[in-house]
Amino acid sequence: MQAIHAKNYDIVFTETGYEKLNSILKQKDYSILFVLVDSNTHENCLSQFLQNVITTLTIEIIEIEPGEEFKNLETCEGVWSALSELNADRQSLLINLGGGVVTDLGGFVACCFKRGIDFINIPTTLLAMVDASVGGKTGVDLGPLKNQIGVISNPQLVLVDPVFLETLPEEELRSGYAEMLKHGLIHSKSYWDDVTSSSYSAFKDLGDLIHKSILIKNEVVLEDPFEKGIRKSLNYGHTLGHAIESYFMESPSKTRLLHGEAIAIGMILANFISTQLTGLNAQEALDSAKAITKIYPFVQFDDSDIEAIITLLKYDKKNSHGSIYFVLLEDIGKVKLNQTVSNDLIFNAFDFYKNLWNK
Incomplete structure (x- = not known):
């Protein structure tokens, strides 16, 4: 390479x-x-x-x-x-x-x-x-x-x-794969298809995908090294994903999630929110969410969990002037930065996540 x-x-x-x-x-x-x-x-x-x-x-x-x-x-x-x-x-x-x-x-x-x-x-x-x-x-x-x-x-x-x-171990490979899935969602439909048609355990295929993922990230970083603009796109799924990861880390009653497991949930939630705010096609959001659920196990959330996760959003590094900002999608490969999201919509996104497992 x-x-x-x-x-x-x-x-x-x-x-x-x-x-x-x-x-x-x-x-x-x-x-x-x-x-x-x-x-x-x-x-x-x-x-x-x-x-x-x-x-x-x-x-x-x-x-x-x-x-x-x-x-x-x-x-x-x-x-x-x-x-x-x-x-x-x-x-x-x-x-x-x-x-x-x-x-x-x-x-x-x-x-x-x-x-x-x-x-x-x-x-x-x-x-x-x-x-x-x-x-x-x-x-x-x-x-x-x-x-x-x-x-x-x-x-x-x-x-x-x-x-x-x-x-x-398998779960660590699966955790890292979430970032490659993210690169697909923010970069292009073709790379998304490449990643989802492969497997995180297929070592002979991973080399080229790793190289491509690094290229994607490096291109973004070169354009915006200090995260003033487009580099924020690399945080797709991370606003809620990081809050979920932090909540499960600090809650004694919860089993800790690996980073990629939390980010996978965050991307599904961001997909749904994108359909409501930035025009992501609903079928595209559903199909990509189902592709993610094939890789990562279901995690249970009740209303008190979601409220605690929303509280943690205020610590996200993308926030500014008291506002919580999300990265969303207009389409696969087309991001929209600095989007504000209501708490009600976040609850609806969790309902979308839960319903994926009931169908």
């Missing part, structure tokens, strides 16, 4: 990607190489990665706990302390080897440590490959509130090696 040129860095793949990585390690005057992993990538991915690294630098491994609940400032403090104890300086390099939590948090750690050190992202999950590791967004959660603390700062390199996907 050909390298993708982003803003001041490249997104590279497999063998040629490792060649690019080793070239950077050789050319730049780094003092120490740090690799940030969680316990899962430490066990399943680290040795595979190190086999492909050629360097005389000292390599230090820093491990964090896996899971969204550890994507917080407390974990950052632990990593910063480890870097200091291991004599990191401003010429150190941090390689983030992991999923979205590792790349988001690791990038933020690197941006803040000694006012900024270089970092490289090596995503090991489908979600991180097509979304989290690309585009320069770094950050952590504030309690259950998603990505409230962070900065936009580009890595030196993103290296995508689909071999790491073979270490993932």
Whole structure:
């Protein structure tokens, strides 16, 4: 797969990607190489990665706990302390080897440590490959509130090696697939058809789809790196999806949802809302929603759940001047930004979601 040129860095793949990585390690005057992993990538991915690294630098491994609940400032403090104890300086390099939590948090750690050190992202999950590791967004959660603390700062390199996907459980692959479905909805009917006619577990087909998804995201980011306009389209399904994810994370009576599971629901809700506000064809919304329900399990919501989710919407990062803004569709591949939605319409969207499973 050909390298993708982003803003001041490249997104590279497999063998040629490792060649690019080793070239950077050789050319730049780094003092120490740090690799940030969680316990899962430490066990399943680290040795595979190190086999492909050629360097005389000292390599230090820093491990964090896996899971969204550890994507917080407390974990950052632990990593910063480890870097200091291991004599990191401003010429150190941090390689983030992991999923979205590792790349988001690791990038933020690197941006803040000694006012900024270089970092490289090596995503090991489908979600991180097509979304989290690309585009320069770094950050952590504030309690259950998603990505409230962070900065936009580009890595030196993103290296995508689909071999790491073979270490993932099915539900993690399915979670990442939601972002590819989103790319289809906001980009084009042809890519939507490509994604929905494939499977998140078909490794031989995923490489080309991953490359296309990254191209789609990168094109948007290049046009609008700081999310002043069209980059907001990448949040399709995320306004309600993030609120759902946060609610299920903080509610002791609920089973936590993976990011993609919540975003899948958010996209179905946004589809319905789009039929009511921005002219998305009702049959198109229904067909795409049914395609999503074939992949993701049903989640039960009662009125009190929905009210709590609506309350959480005020923390969405797209909000401005007290208004809650949604990304909606006029058609597949044609987005409409900065749309306000009534609470009654949100309740109706949840009814639409529930009725999909009753037909």
